[in-house]
Amino acid sequence: MDYKNAGVDIEAGYKSVELMKEHVAKTKRPEVLGGLGGFAGAFDLSAVKGMDEPVLLSGTDGVGTKLKLAFELEKYDTVGIDCVAMCVNDIACAGGEPLYFLDYIACGKNFPERIAQIVKGVADGCVQAGCALIGGETAEMPGFYPEDEFDMAGFATGVVDKKDMITGEDIRPGDVLIGIASSGVHSNGFSLVRKIFDITKEILNEPHPELGCTLGEALIAPTKIYVSALRAVKEAGITIKGCSHITGGGFYENVPRMLPEGVSAKIQKDSYPVLPIFKLIQEKGEITEEMMYNTFNMGLGMVIAVSPEEADEAIRAIETAGENAYKIGEIVRGDEGVILQ
Numbered sequence: 469m470d471y472k473n474a475g476v477d478i479e480a481g482y483k484s485v486e487l488m489k490e491h492v493a494k495t496k497r498p499e500v501l502g503g504l505g506g507f508a509g510a511f512d513l514s515a516v517k518g519m520d521e522p523v524l525l526s527g528t529d530g531v532g533t534k535l536k537l538a539f540e541l542e543k544y545d546t547v548g549i550d551c552v553a554m555c556v557n558d559i560a561c562a563g564g565e566p567l568y569f570l571d572y573i574a575c576g577k578n579f580p581e582r583i584a585q586i587v588k589g590v591a592d593g594c595v596q597a598g599c600a601l602i603g604g605e606t607a608e609m610p611g612f613y614p615e616d617e618f619d620m621a622g623f624a625t626g627v628v629d630k631k632d633m634i635t636g637e638d639i640r641p642g643d644v645l646i647g648i649a650s651s652g653v654h655s656n657g658f659s660l661v662r663k664i665f666d667i668t669k670e671i672l673n674e675p676h677p678e679l680g681c682t683l684g685e686a687l688i689a690p691t692k693i694y695v696s697a698l699r700a701v702k703e704a705g706i707t708i709k710g711c712s713h714i715t716g717g718g719f720y721e722n723v724p725r726m727l728p729e730g731v732s733a734k735i736q737k738d739s740y741p742v743l744p745i746f747k748l749i750q751e752k753g754e755i756t757e758e759m760m761y762n763t764f765n766m767g768l769g770m771v772i773a774v775s776p777e778e779a780d781e782a783i784r785a786i787e788t789a790g791e792n793a794y795k796i797g798e799i800v801r802g803d804e805g806v807i808l809q
Contacts, residue, residue, distance in 0.1 A: 480578040480580050480608070483580040484578060484580040484583040484584060484606055485504065487580055487581065487583070487584035488504075488583065488584050488587040488588070489504055491584070491588045491590075491591035491592075492587065492591055492601050494591055494595060495569075495591050495594040495595055495599070495600050495601040496600055497511075497567075497568075497598075497600040498512075499511050499512040499514070499515060499567070499600070500512075500568070500600045500602055504603075506603070508603065509568065509603035510602070511567060511568050511600065511602060511625075513627075516627055519627070519629040520629055520630070520631060521629060521631070522627055522630075523564075523627065523628050523629070523630050524625060524626070524627055525559045525564040525626040525627065525628060526559070526623070526624065526625050527554075527555040527556065527557075527558040527559050527626075528621065528622065528623045528624070529551070529554035529555050529621065529622065529655075530551060530554070530621040530622070531547050531550045531551050531554070531620060531655050532655055532656065532658055532659075533659050534547065534653075534655050534658045534687075534688070535547060535619065535620070536662060536667055537658070537667060537672065537684060537688050538688065539616065539617055540667055540668060540669050540672055540684075541669065541673075541684050541688060543688060544585040544586050544589070545585045545586075545592075546589050546688060546689075547586065547620065547690075548571070548586050548587060548588065548589025548590030548593055548620070549589045549590075549592055549593040549596070549690035549691065549693070550589075550593075550654070550655045550690050550691045551571065551589075551621065551622040552569055552597060552622060552624070552693065553593060553597075553654070553655070553690070553691035553692065553693045554622070554655055554691060555569065555622050555623065555624035556569070556593075556597040556599060556626070556693060556695055557691075557692075557694050557695070557713045557769070557770070558713055559624055559626035560626075560694055560711075561634065561698075561711040561713045561770070562626075562633055562634055562711075563628045563632050563633045563698075563708070563711075564626035564627055564633075565626050565627060565628065565695075566597045566599035566624050566626040566695060567599055567600070567625050567627055568599050568600045568601070568602045569590070569593075569594050569597075569599050569600070569601050569602070569623070569624045569625075570601075570602065570603045570604050570605075570622065570623045570624075571587070571590050571601070571605075571620060571622045571623075572605045572607070572620065572621045572622070572623075573586060573587075573604070573605070573606045573618055573619075574606075574607045574609055574612075574613060574618060574619050574620070575607070575608055575609065575613055575618035575619075576609065576610055576611075576612070576613035576614045576615040576616065576617055576618070577608065577610065577615040577616070578606065578608045582618075586618070586620065587601075587604070589690070590604075590622070596693040596695070596696070598696075599624065599626075632702070634709070634710060634711045636709065636725075636726040636727060636728055636773070638707075639709045639726070639727060639728055639773050639799055640709075640731070640799065641731060641798075641799050641800055641801050642776055642798060642799060643709060643773045643774060643776065643798065643799040644773070644774055644775070644776050644779040644795055644797075644798055644799075645733055645734075645735060645771055645772070645795070645796050645797040645798060645799065646772050646774060646782055646786070646793050646794065646795060646796065647767075647770070647771050647793065647794050647796040648692075648694060648697055648768065648770040648772070648786055648792070649692075649740070649767060649768060649792040649793070649794075650691075650692055650714070650743070650767055650768055650769035651689045651690065651691065651692045652686055652687065652689040652745050653686075653687055653689075653745060653746075653764060654691040654692070654715070654765055654769060655691050655715075656715045656716040656717075656763075656765070657716070657718075657763045657764045660749075660753070660755075660763060661687065663753070664749060664752050664753035665683065665752065671683065672684030672687070676748065678744045678747075678748065679744050679745060679748065680744075683748075686744075686745045687745070691769070692769045692770075692791070694713075694769065694770045694791070696789045696790070697770075697785075697786045697789040697790075697791045697793075698770075699789075700785040700786060700788060700789035701772070701782050701786060703785070704781060704782070704784075706774060706778045706781055706782045706785065707774065707775065707778070708772050708773070708774060708782075709772075709773045709774060709775070710726035710727065710772065710773035711726055711770065712726045712771045712772075713769070713770055714765040714768055714769055714770065714771060715765070717763075718760070718761050718763050718764050718765065718766065719735065719761045719762070719806050719808065720806050721762070722771075723771055723805070723806045724805040724806060726773065727799075727805070730801065730803065731800065731801060731802065732799070732800055732802040732804045732805055732806065732807055733771075733773075733799060733800075733805070733806050733807065734798055734800045734807040734809065735796050735797035735806060735807065735808050735809070736796060736797050736809055737808055737809065739794055739795060739796045739797065740767060740768065740794035740796055741767060742767045743766075743767045746760060746764055746767060749764070761808060768794075771796070773799060779795060783795070
């Protein structure tokens, strides 16, 4: 008896590392010390010396049951983007710049080519976010996970000068709410999605004219990474007073998280295009409108609050960064959290 007969293939682990090296290399920043394979990732923080009060920000998350779609579609090169996005978007929401990322992949059996595809997605996400992939772990856990399944999670660290943190404390009535478009369902609400649709290869590969693609392509679309868009707003000299990453809990849970006491966010539902995938989910699942806005991002992955005189310039900055943005409402007095009209 040896480790391989027990279900853990050390040689496969070595091969996985070799296959992922080229993907990890494209994320390298000047601050990264050493190469892949060390016991700890090292990142030089000399660059933060120029900040008055550097504050470290961190975020950790996974992809959730969206992975079930990847298993059925046998498509593994985008879920890593989802994992990065869920972490770095939270850091950007606080005004920070993501610096580095680490991933954790647990699988029933290590198929090196598959692991390399997963890490390729992680690296692609890191490139979009401008952060370095400085380490990770692939754990082969036979008997715990089925051989053809895996789970993954990530951890990101970022930095912001304390004076530049987005806290929401300066939000006032009259401030304008701007929504930045999502790419689809992103990485939340898939437990409900999987109750509505039969997540089989046949169903997922069905073309839907109203979606312009198959159901699987619409659902697996990777989560948008908003680091560049928010950086563009900041570089335009615009103050983002509040920022909300629309994840699990949709509008009703996430938007109030950026609001100080005594104000509410009034949002016009017809102020932006709701993506067709959400209309299909609502119709097929016979879901109430309130539940849709309490579960999904409904076409907006990020909502920011800015002064009314800076709203148009903020939208221009976001669009210059390659994203679509819309004026979706305003801040009003009250304690209702979110008012959808």
